[in-house]
Amino acid sequence: MTVTKQLYRLQEVDLEIESGKRALEQVASQLGESQAVIETQKQLELEQKRLEESSRRQRSAEWEIDDIATKLAVAEEQLFSGRVKNPKELTNLQHEVEAFQARRDQLEEQALEIIDQVEQSEARVAEINSELETLKADWQRQQKQLTDEMERLRAALADLGSKRQLLIGEIDPPAFEFYQSLRKGKGIAVAKVEQGICRGCRISLPTTDLQQARGGKLVQCSSCGRILFLP
Numbered sequence: 001m002t003v004t005k006q007l008y009r010l011q012e013v014d015l016e017i018e019s020g021k022r023a024l025e026q027v028a029s030q031l032g033e034s035q036a037v038i039e040t041q042k043q044l045e046l047e048q049k050r051l052e053e054s055s056r057r058q059r060s061a062e063w064e065i066d067d068i069a070t071k072l073a074v075a076e077e078q079l080f081s082g083r084v085k086n087p088k089e090l091t092n093l094q095h096e097v098e099a100f101q102a103r104r105d106q107l108e109e110q111a112l113e114i115i116d117q118v119e120q121s122e123a124r125v126a127e128i129n130s131e132l133e134t135l136k137a138d139w140q141r142q143q144k145q146l147t148d149e150m151e152r153l154r155a156a157l158a159d160l161g162s163k164r165q166l167l168i169g170e171i172d173p174p175a176f177e178f179y180q181s182l183r184k185g186k187g188i189a190v191a192k193v194e195q196g197i198c199r200g201c202r203i204s205l206p207t208t209d210l211q212q213a214r215g216g217k218l219v220q221c222s223s224c225g226r227i228l229f230l231p
């Protein structure tokens with residue numbers, strides 16, 4: 001194999017390594033926490049707090065209703081017992097009973113509103129919970145795919161690394177050094193020649209250069225300085 005073909009093959013491997021590394025970085029950047037999961041978790045906590053607060057208000061309203069019902073029962077018992085004979089006292093008792101009844105009705109109405117809020121909050125908590133489960137499952141699936149992809153890329157890069165070492169071992173060291181310095185400066189060190197044109201800079205090459213390159217000699221493009229490779 002001519003030295004230019006060796007260098008061209010090395011360059012192919014080097015370019016594959018570069019793109020593999022870029023792909024690996026890209027995949028790695030997608031690993032990590034999910035913003036959607038964090039946001040939904042926050043929403044859930046907020047709604048759970050709201051539910052706790054409504055439930056607390058519901059218990060307190062129910063307790064108040066029980067209390068007023070007891071007071072009302074006592075007042076009604078007194079009113080209809082026949083023990084109270086004084087008309088003024090009876091009128092007062094009657095008013096007391098009416099006031100307790102009004103208060104009870106008012107509390108019951110409030111309690112219904114609170115129960116409605118509790119039910120809405122419960123439904124919302126269940127809804128967010130299921131949303132969160134879906135998001136977490138999606139995220140875990142995605143992370144697993146990314147981790148698998150990273151493993152695949154790492155293995156491919158390891159293979160390419162070994163291939164590179166084998167190729168370098170076959171190349172004349174000064175030619176390899178020269179290739180390395182060109183790669184550093186130009187990115188592409190070895191340019192293919194197609195129809196007499198350097199694919200590195202698209203200039204038409206002189207016949208003498210083409211002849212030398214065809215013979216397998218290490219010839220540089222007179223325009224861009226790249227090593228010419230005739231396939």
Ligand SMILES: [Zn+2]
Pocket residue numbers: 191198199200201202203221222223224225226
């Ligand atoms: Zn050129």
